Amino acid sequence: MTRKLALLGSVACLVLSAGAAGADELPMRKAGLWEMKLVTTGSPVPEMTMQHCTDETVDKEMSNNVSPMAKQICAKQEIKKTATGYVSDSECSVAGVSTTSHAEITGDFNSAYTVKTSSHAQGGVAGAAGRDSTMTLQAKWLGACKPDQKPGDIVMPGGFKMNMRDMDKLKALLPK
Numbered sequence: 001m002t003r004k005l006a007l008l009g010s011v012a013c014l015v016l017s018a019g020a021a022g023a024d025e026l027p028m029r030k031a032g033l034w035e036m037k038l039v040t041t042g043s044p045v046p047e048m049t050m051q052h053c054t055d056e057t058v059d060k061e062m063s064n065n066v067s068p069m070a071k072q073i074c075a076k077q078e079i080k081k082t083a084t085g086y087v088s089d090s091e092c093s094v095a096g097v098s099t100t101s102h103a104e105i106t107g108d109f110n111s112a113y114t115v116k117t118s119s120h121a122q123g124g125v126a127g128a129a130g131r132d133s134t135m136t137l138q139a140k141w142l143g144a145c146k147p148d149q150k151p152g153d154i155v156m157p158g159g160f161k162m163n164m165r166d167m168d169k170l171k172a173l174l175p176k
Contacts, residue, residue, distance in 0.1 A: 030110040031055040033142040042133030053145035097124035
């Protein structure tokens with residue numbers, strides 16, 4: 001159960017970073033199947049690889065659906081275009097845990113992109129001492145989605161499959 005919650009938490013972080021809105025907008029990803037390798041320090045799940053079938057409609061829906069959720073839990077969420085890509089800064093609070101994050105996003109969103117995030121969390125079950133973590137997401141385009149996949153499908157380690165269009169189900173699993 002803890003592992004599934006950690007995986008869902010990782011998906012929530014990915015969705016928030018993919019759908020974040022601010023001064024600038026991230027470009028839409030090329031339609032098709034993306035492999036996303038997530039390497040994390042300071043987390044119960046240090047590394048995982050998942051696949052996400054997407055298209056322009058799903059990327060727009062993710063942004064539109066996540067935006068209201070991000071506004072509810074994030075006091076600050078900004079994305080700025082830089083010479084090498086994008087920078088994102090956020091301050092969010094969920095279930096008594098306050099998290100400050102800084103992400104650097106590079107790549108072309110057609111064949112590959114990388115998101116390097118550093119975060120500091122305070123509060124929650126583990127106490128107020130503070131925890132630092134880093135996350136690197138390396139995404140690469142694999143080609144067309146598989147015949148049994150539809151846009152929005154994410155296949156996680158162990159074959160756990162969900163569709164990002166089921167955001168209400170994901171929100172219900174996040175701690176209050």
